[in-house]
Amino acid sequence: MKKQLVATVFTALVGLSGSAMADEMVFTSWGGTTQDAQKTHWADSFTSKTKIAVIQDGPTDYGKIKAMVEAGSVTWDVVDVEGDYAVQAGKAGLLEPLDFSIIDKSRLDPRFVTDYSVGSFYYSFVIGCNKTAAGACPKTWADLFNTVKFPGKRAFYKWSAPGVIEAALLADGVAADKLYPLDLDRAFKKLDSIKADIVWWDGGAASQQLLASGEAPFGSFWNGRLTALAATGVTVETSWDQNITAADSLVVPKGAKNKKAAMKFIAHATADMQQSQFAMETGYAPTNLDASRLMDEAVRRTLPDMQAKSQVNADMNYWAVNRDEIGKRWYSWQAK
């Protein structure tokens, strides 16, 4: 009797720990309101549907991904990364190929699909302006680079990534379809002309703080952060003229422990319903082509995918190839 009891308890314990191992996975993203929305609309509904617990981690760190893969001890199962990094890391052998028998890519925006990644959400760099703090609001990239007509500090994204170099070239009169390959000399020369007036933001929250406080009355921002800021009562004007799109991607690091769960999670997160809910909350555009019909019309009109007329797509493949070289140049230019 006693033996039997011990045996039962033992099996139960083994069973418990076994199932706990199989039924959880780790999702890593950039933190802040974006990851909150990913948790609410992707992870929580995934857990209630599949009973697989999703542990949130962050922020995304490319050095960590490399370290984990090299050490053969990968603790992240799905990671939200920048699109150009996804392309580069896929080629460098740092990612698992995605299982498209689980993930349905037929209705995913083909611009953001590779063998190793699918679009997570996409956003635009737009011109944002705090109407209370600014004398006049710049409407075009040329305006934003014109310190005579629009004096004051302007905010730009600090890290080397698609967006700022493109903006400089567009401001300098390069035609949108002639942007690539990027003329870096010309871009940095244009950036030099406003360098003393640039304030850098290193994340979404910092960008909102700069604009709301009037520290920088205008600048280049992620569209979703402006939507969120406007919702708090700040008088924000957004100019979509030549908005520059870039996407985040979902990837699975090579050797991830819960690969199967990871694939299921990506399939769930990129489904039309989950994409539409995330987009409505964050102001970022969905990467599932069927998502927009599930969305409130008024909200839909504020998303980047409705601004296609004057839209410029950052070339992720170009960036993936030239990422390191541009990065080196970018940071040494900044440090000058």
Added chain:
Amino acid sequence: MAILATAGRDNGRRRTLQKRKSGFSFAVPALLLIILFFVTPVLGLLLRSVTEPELGLQNYAELIGSGTYMRIFANTFLVAGVVTALSVVIGYPVAWALVVMPRYWSQVVFAIIILSMWTNLLARTYAWMVLLQRTGVINKTLMGLGLIDTPLTLVNNLVGVTIGMTYIMLPFVILPLVGVIRSIDPAILRAGALCGANRLQCFTHILLPLSLPGVAAGALMVFVMALGYYVTPALLGGTANMMLAEMIAQFVQSLVNWGMGGAAAFVLLVVTLLLYAVLLRFFGASRIG
């Protein structure tokens, strides 16, 4: 005076040697920990710096050959130097006051210093940002008083980094200084005064030389910590006065270029060790503590 100090130093050395013999086994756990979690990874880093992307010293050549990286090195030393000097100048009187204050008040001031050390670093740095920015409290007050017309640029530059870092480093100067000043026998100062030294002479001839080991210990600690500081310069500094730690983080996290990151980290480590060696030579291990 000089003879006395030298004799004291020799005594100290002998005592440390004796201690080292008898106490070595107690240090083994800590040593193992350091070898496992510090020395090994540092060696790994060194290895990467000469093997990635290929075998050779090209990473070091690029670091030393590039004007940008050299400027970042120079800026790092400039910031660390300025912060150290300011911390000592501001911290010394505070440490002195803490020693001579009535016990109750010195406890209150101590509590304030310790509490500020315990508060989250990020929170403190963001607080400075709010105070210093163009639309911040300081600029608004000054403009409201009519003292300035256009806001002062106090953040995203060297000024911001210096203010933020000095504030954070102050306790690291004050605490060792208090210990040293407290151990000075007040009778020596009284004797000096009896022999006709005025207040200034008492300070420059007695108090300052006797408390110099404390100054050196605090200054070294601050300087070394400042050399590798990351959060505060990243938030309060502009990109034009980037410091070494930020550059290493960029190499490791954004550019995923570990060869260059390793090289930069290793140069920083060597420079720090050299500085420590110089200080040891001048003051002796027992006195820096």
